[in-house]
Every structure is written in C-alpha cells, then in structure tokens.
Amino acid sequence: DIQMTQSPSSLSASVGDRVTITCQASQDINIYLNWYQQKPGKAPKLLIYDASNLETGVPSRFSGSGSGTDFTFTISTLQPEDIATYYCQQYDNLPLTFGGGTKVEIK
C-alpha cells in the first residue's frame, strides 16, 4: 500500500494567515492526489483534484501543488469557516489511501 504522511497533524493560525499543509507519498504517485475538507459530523468534501485543480464552487483561497512524492495544500487567507480537518488521498494505486489528516484551528 502507498503510505500518505501529512504534516503537521494539527495547527493553530489566526484569521487572515497563510496556512500550508504538506503530504508525502511513500512512492512516486505522479499528480494523482486529491485534497478533502472535513468538518465535525460531516462527510469529507472535495477541494482539490489532480494535485492542483480546484473543484467547482470551491473558493480560490484554496490551492494545491506538487508531483511525485511531495505535495502542498495552501489556504492563502484563513477564514473562520475553514476550521476543519484536511486530508490528502492518492489514487495512483489500489488500495486508495488517505493521509492521517491535519486539524486546522483558529488561534
């Protein structure tokens, strides 16, 4: 299985801050990576697909980059409604696997 390692596991930032989350794959996965946002008690929501493509309707303050084994997810200007846990997910190989998540809180 491809292991996905996210860091940090949690972070605290102020409204308006730039937030960056990294995701590292245990092997080369090209750009075959998605990012999801999950709020408490809710199902995950797709934000970014193919490493850098913004899903329709998702605010442009969210972005993704990377290829191979190293990926980055960025919130350019943190908003109160962005409080959630964020997950990366690879689809290069089955079984599909997710990162451990990054919990984003407001300072």
Place this chain on the structure above:
Amino acid sequence: QVQLQQWGAGLLKPSETLSLTCAVYGGSFSGYYWSWIRQSPGKGLEWIGEINHGGSTNYNPSLKSRLTISVDTSKNQFSLKLSSVTAADTAVYYCARGYIYYVPAVYSYYFDYWGQGTLVTVSS
C-alpha cells in the same frame, strides 16, 4: 443534484455481519465507481472497496476476506457486507461516488459526492 442516502444497522455484536445500503438519487448510476469508506472514532479515513454498475469490484486487501460489495442497478443502489465484525470495525461508514476519467496521459479519480455517514458500533 446527486444525493447519496445510506442506511443499515448501527449496533452489532462481535462475529455478526455488518450490512449497509446506499441509494443514489439524481445523475447517472453508470460510468462511476461506487465506494465504501470508513472512519474510526477520532481517526482518519480508510477506503474499503468499490463497485461499478456492471458489478466489477475492487477491495482493500486488509478486508477482502470478510467483504462483499454488491450492486442493484434496478434501484440505483449498492451495498456493503462485512462479516465477522469485531470492535476494530467500529466506525462511521460512508458511501461515495468515485468519478474516474482516463484517457492516455490524463487520469483523474476523486470522490465528489458522499453519503451522510452511518455510525456502526460493535459491542457485546
């Protein structure tokens, strides 16, 4: 608007079989892979397996020996059965639509619609 609605028993005893069904409303049922994903309390997400409208399945090897995913295209539904459950199978179970696009040099696969989740607790 696509909606996934899931249901099934929420409390099981060890060794029983977990059974969940997901109904798909709106949109096409064919042309997608339909997945089950679970999330243990306070933990991350684990992909369980998937099925397409033709009945072709892919399973997570960690669960394969206990797992059956089936489809009923007449009702636009797919189901999950996980046998011989233990406390380690306690989790919120989600159904999800997998959008797959593949042409030479272009490949996308992501979950764009999800069910509401079902908490399944295994306890004696």
